[in-house]
Amino acid sequence: MNFKLKFLVIGCGSIGRRHARNAVNLGAEVILCDLNIQRMRDVGAPLGITDYYTDFQTAIDKSGADTAVVATPSNFHFEPAKALVEHCIPVLMEKPLCLSLDEALHLERIVRERNVILMMAHTYRFRxxxxxxxxxxxxxxxxxxxxxxxxxxxxxxxxxxxxxxxxxxxxxxxxxxxxxxxxxxxxxxxxxxxxxxxxxxxxxxxxxxxxxxxxxxxxxxxxxxxxxxxxxxxxxxxxxxxxxxxxxxxxxxxxxxxxxxxQMSFWDAHAKRYDPTIDAATSTNPDLFRILEDGVGYDLTPEVKILKYSGNDAYLNELKSFFEIVSKKTTHFALDIDSGIKVLELIHNKGIQHG
Ligand SMILES: NC(=O)c1ccc[n+]([C@@H]2O[C@H](COP(=O)([O-])OP(=O)(O)OC[C@H]3O[C@@H](n4cnc5c(N)ncnc54)[C@H](O)[C@@H]3O)[C@@H](O)[C@H]2O)c1
CATH class of the missing domain: 3.30.360.10 (Dihydrodipicolinate Reductase; domain 2)
Structure with missing residues (x-):
């Protein structure tokens, strides 16, 4: 895949570094922004990135970025995200969307008004x-x-x-x-x-x-x-x-x-439950588990499936999905701003019911 995009990484810590590396591997030109210049050098040098900014606003105004990820600490998601969507720059948002619901609704309004792409980085969906x-x-x-x-x-x-x-x-x-x-x-x-x-x-x-x-x-x-x-x-x-x-x-x-x-262990009652009135061997099989002595026998051994584990592929596929959404100008996608707001509402107990 070769995406001809100029991708701005705001926040070059543990997850920002990963996004920068993946974006380079997907063919994008990468621009870095972090308060810490040495960190940008450490991230950028092995990837051949030379475009560094210490201020996100300047980066947005001057770098020519046409896509971005917000990967700053969670308290500082709102300001860069707002500046990006105001400039109609599609943004991949690290979770959580932001901290307060007011901020989230403010972002939502701009996203809807300007019809700009904001995709949540809910990475588990790509694992x-x-x-x-x-x-x-x-x-x-x-x-x-x-x-x-x-x-x-x-x-x-x-x-x-x-x-x-x-x-x-x-x-x-x-x-x-x-x-x-x-x-x-x-x-x-x-x-x-x-x-x-x-x-x-x-x-x-x-x-x-x-x-x-x-x-x-x-x-x-x-x-x-x-x-x-x-x-x-x-x-x-x-x-x-x-x-x-x-x-x-x-x-x-x-x-x-x-x-x-x-590992996924799957236990199907149809295959693992033995009724002693039908299956005579049940009552004499010592390996079967019984709740009570004269009860049904259960074979507790599940069917086991070994799962593939994603590692970096999940982050790569997440970024690829974002780049595809941007390239195809997709208007409806699952991890839109609403998915970020729904999660934030749960974090903030919205609508909590006791009992
Ligand atoms: N999707 C995932 O699986 C996943 C995994 C890890 C982290 N995250 C999220 O990503 C975000 C960052 O996490 P992290 O572990 O990379 O944090 P981190 O502390 O390693 O990195 C944050 C970086 O942001 C920089 N920064 C802080 N303020 C800034 C500013 N005003 N402008 C520019 N840069 C600034 C810091 O200098 C630092 O380099 C968090 O919101 C976290 O929840 C998501």
């Missing part, structure tokens, strides 16, 4: 392992889904080995950090993608650890999808063993997905 689950739901064979449980977490000090976690945006309230904005935002988007529109029923959000941060480091949310599925999400900055898991309980079976171990 092979999450796409595999979406396909499984498309071909679903286990009847009505009753509940889905997401669990995610990793230990904040282990995130970036070269940085002190106390200086990173994720642990700082003033930079828009915390579990809800940083991590839960991914899950909120995924829940909508998998199960349709959701209402937030209740949530607990707190700081549990002694980590030197001033944000929530753990949260539990309960949501209900319009389809009736009850969803719980637990997410934290504390899990010593990194985890990304989903369990689905359905009418005729159960599915367990461990995204980090790349």
């Amino acid at each position: 092979d392992e999450w796409i595999a689950v979406r396909h499984m739901l498309d071909d679903w064979s286990l009847g009505k889904i009753y509940s889905a449980e997401f669990a995610g977490g990793w230990y904040l000090p282990d995130w970036h080995i070269r940085e002190d976690y106390r200086t990173e945006y994720a642990g700082k309230k003033e930079l828009g950090g915390g579990v809800m904005f940083t991590s839960m935002s991914h899950f909120f988007d995924i829940v909508r993608w998998f199960f349709g529109e959701v209402d937030l029923i209740t949530r607990v959000r707190m700081k549990q650890s002694n980590l030197d941060i001033n944000v929530d480091d753990a949260a539990v949310c309960i949501l209900k999808a319009s389809s009736g599925v009850i969803i719980t999400i637990i997410e934290d900055f504390l899990s010593r063993l990194p985890r990304r898991q989903l369990r689905i309980n359905a009418e005729y079976g159960y599915v367990e997905i461990d995204f980090n171990r790349k």
